[in-house]
Amino acid sequence: xxxxxxxxxxxxxxxxxxxxxxxxxxxxxxxxxxxxxxxxxxxxxxxxxxxxxxxxxxxxxxxxxxxxxxxxxxxxxxxxxxxxxxxxxxxxxxxxxxxxxxxxxxxxxxxxxxxxxxxxxxxxxxxxxxxxxxxxxxxxxxxxxxxxxxxxxxxxxxxxxxxxxxxxxxxxxxxxxxxxxxxxxxxxxxxxxxxxxxxxxxxxxxxxxxxxxxxxxxxxxxxxxxxxxxxxxxxxxxxxxxxxxxxxxxxxxxxxxxxxxxxxxxxxxxxxxxxxxxxxxxxxxxxxxxxxxxxxxxxxxxxxxxxxxx
Amino acid sequence: xxxxxxxxxxxxxxxxxxxxxxxxxxxxxxxxxxxxxxxxxxxxxxxxxxxxxxxxxxxxxxxxxxxxxxxxxxxxxxxxxxxxxxxxxxxxxxxxxxxxxxxxxxxxxxxxxxxxxxxxxxxxxxxxxxxxxxxxxxxxxxxxxxxxxxxxxxxxxxxxxxxxxxxxxxxxxxxxxxxxxxxxxxxxxxxxxxxxxxxxxxxxxxxxxxxxxxxxxxxxxxxxxxxxxxxxxxxxxxxxxxxxxxxxxxxxxxxxxxxxxxxxxxxxxxxxxxxxxxxxxxxxxxxxxxxxxxxxxxxxxxxxxxxxxxxxxxxxxxxxxxxxxxxxxxxxxxxx
Numbered sequence: 001x002x003x004x005x006x007x008x009x010x011x012x013x014x015x016x017x018x019x020x021x022x023x024x025x026x027x028x029x030x031x032x033x034x035x036x037x038x039x040x041x042x043x044x045x046x047x048x049x050x051x052x053x054x055x056x057x058x059x060x061x062x063x064x065x066x067x068x069x070x071x072x073x074x075x076x077x078x079x080x081x082x083x084x085x086x087x088x089x090x091x092x093x094x095x096x097x098x099x100x101x102x103x104x105x106x107x108x109x110x111x112x113x114x115x116x117x118x119x120x121x122x123x124x125x126x127x128x129x130x131x132x133x134x135x136x137x138x139x140x141x142x143x144x145x146x147x148x149x150x151x152x153x154x155x156x157x158x159x160x161x162x163x164x165x166x167x168x169x170x171x172x173x174x175x176x177x178x179x180x181x182x183x184x185x186x187x188x189x190x191x192x193x194x195x196x197x198x199x200x201x202x203x204x205x206x207x208x209x210x211x212x213x214x215x216x217x218x219x220x221x222x223x224x225x226x227x228x229x230x231x232x233x234x235x236x237x238x239x240x241x242x243x244x245x246x247x248x249x250x251x252x253x254x255x256x257x258x259x260x261x262x263x264x265x266x267x268x269x270x271x272x273x274x275x276x277x278x279x280x281x282x283x284x285x286x287x288x289x290x291x292x293x294x295x296x297x298x299x300x301x302x303x304x305x306x307x308x309x310x
Numbered sequence: 311x312x313x314x315x316x317x318x319x320x321x322x323x324x325x326x327x328x329x330x331x332x333x334x335x336x337x338x339x340x341x342x343x344x345x346x347x348x349x350x351x352x353x354x355x356x357x358x359x360x361x362x363x364x365x366x367x368x369x370x371x372x373x374x375x376x377x378x379x380x381x382x383x384x385x386x387x388x389x390x391x392x393x394x395x396x397x398x399x400x401x402x403x404x405x406x407x408x409x410x411x412x413x414x415x416x417x418x419x420x421x422x423x424x425x426x427x428x429x430x431x432x433x434x435x436x437x438x439x440x441x442x443x444x445x446x447x448x449x450x451x452x453x454x455x456x457x458x459x460x461x462x463x464x465x466x467x468x469x470x471x472x473x474x475x476x477x478x479x480x481x482x483x484x485x486x487x488x489x490x491x492x493x494x495x496x497x498x499x500x501x502x503x504x505x506x507x508x509x510x511x512x513x514x515x516x517x518x519x520x521x522x523x524x525x526x527x528x529x530x531x532x533x534x535x536x537x538x539x540x541x542x543x544x545x546x547x548x549x550x551x552x553x554x555x556x557x558x559x560x561x562x563x564x565x566x567x568x569x570x571x572x573x574x575x576x577x578x579x580x581x582x583x584x585x586x587x588x589x590x591x592x593x594x595x596x597x598x599x600x601x602x603x604x605x606x607x608x609x610x611x612x613x614x615x616x617x618x619x620x621x622x623x624x625x626x627x628x629x630x631x632x633x634x635x636x637x638x639x640x641x642x643x644x645x646x
Contacts, residue, residue, distance in 0.1 A: 153582045163613055270463065
């Protein structure tokens with residue numbers, strides 16, 4: 001299909017624009033690099049499925065997640081003996097449909113992931129900008145504070161925060177947001193320090209740009225690539241941490257269908273009903289894997305320098 | 311070198327005080343009345359309430375409270391558990407070897423297989439094997455380890471009956487704790503089969519805890535190895551006719567190990583965080599399980615100072631790794 005067009009283009013007089021000399025738009029360039037990575041593309045497809053399930057959960061899910069079918073306790077999935085098409089992935093110990101609970105659980109996981117990323121990205125970038133622009137006094141004190149937070153294993157810090165605030169959805173989000181704050185601050189500061197010595201920043205300064213303008217309009221857009229990658233990666237670790245907190249009984253409380261919380265209550269049925277244990281965990285694993293694959297693809301596409309770095 | 315250590319040590323002090331501030335704030339940030347929360351009941355008798363406030367030192371102004379806290383820490387007094395009335399430091403010391411043993415076993419597992427997988431993937435770059443290793447390691451990196459533990463228990467313990475499910479050793483053995491490391495203590499004891507029993511108890515938790523570090527080490531080794539293999543000295547080594555094994559392992563891996571070592575150090579935090587989950591699943595009597603139980607029982611002195619101890623451990627290990635890194639890489643040492 002494209003052959004005649006290129007032929008006619010090459011046949012044109014040299015004054016016409018040579019297509020091969022035109023740069024593709026940054027977006028199409030990015031998309032080409034991203035889509036070439038098969039893993040990243042597969043991850044994107046899977047995430048689209050999860051997002052679709054989350055958005056339309058009440059219509060996609062065959063049953064209400066909290067409805068207990070007392071005659072169908074621990075029904076196995078449909079492909080096993082004793083399974084029925086009524087409950088495709090089987091039921092849990094209270095006779096609730098597992099598939100519906102998993103679908104509704106995707107809402108919580110995405111909600112926790114998204115809100116904790118936003119809640120740590122914005123203050124993290126602000127603090128990182130401040131630390132980068134004021135390297136004398138403010139910067140080092142911010143960085144020391146972040147060192148303190150980094151000294152604690154993230155899950156442990158989250159556990160400690162939840163221990164203070166009490167378990168629950170909102171506190172889980174707060175805990176995870178606080179835990180992922182330091183990496184944003186460090187990344188932003190490092191990127192800002194790298195940009196500050198560039199000529200374009202000096203030019204903007206000389207032109208009389210105000211400090212907020214320098215920070216947000218001149219420098220910040222050039223620091224976005226590592227931040228976008230970090231946001232994806234912390235999205236996946238937010239889902240993992242939320243599930244871990246739920247599993248420890250410190251996160252979202254039952255009967256809310258959160259993936260980690262579902263696993264915690266399924267522990268007692270490990271000998272009799274493998275599906276109540278396996279399926280929620282598999283869902284967590286696949287979602288986290290999908291996001292990490294996307295993160296790898298994003299990193300390679302946005303910042304070729306980082307390619308092959310672990 | 312001395313000034314390098316001194317500089318790093320200087321950075322450690324503010325971090326340490328920051329952590330004490332954090333753990334100090336921990337109890338004081340509990341919403342509501344701390345005494346009521348700790349006793350788990352409402353409307354405590356006013357006299358007992360006042361006594362408890364006095365005992366916990368909560369009735370003084372905040373700066374004085376902090377000063378008291380620091381003074382006590384300096385004297386090695388970490389308070390006592392509300393449940394057992396045992397000193398927090400003593401409890402930590404009895405439980406810590408269990409966590410250390412588990413963490414070391416996990417690190418050994420992760421190190422051996424991670425390095426091997428990373429080297430193989432780097433040597434066979436772009437092959438199916440490389441993609442397979444990298445795919446598996448990304449899966450390992452994404453693993454919810456609490457679920458991974460349950461799956462392994464389901465398969466190896468419940469279905470196959472190969473490994474036990476919980477604790478460090480079967481209750482029929484009575485092992486005298488000499489070093490606190492079950493594997494070593496069972497060797498000292500005269501009981502037959504105790505060592506094998508302890509080993510079987512250790513395998514699954516170590517695999518579970520080592521999974522994420524394994525994935526990280528494999529990825530890091532691969533990328534670092536790829537970089538080293540492009541260096542001129544590798545070509546020289548090949549050209550002199552050294553055996554491929556010698557080129558890869560002596561000339562290549564040794565230089566590729568430097569960044570991997572840092573990752574080892576950074577994994578200590580991951581290990582201690584993961585220990586909380588692993589120990590909960592396998593009822594492993596270590597500090598992770600201890601902390602979670604303390605949180606459940608609102609045993610705040612344990613929570614507060616347990617977290618302090620773990621944080622100190624992490625910064626100490628990172629400090630040592632920093633120094634080691636400076637030793638192997640002079641460029642870092644002279645950086646300001």
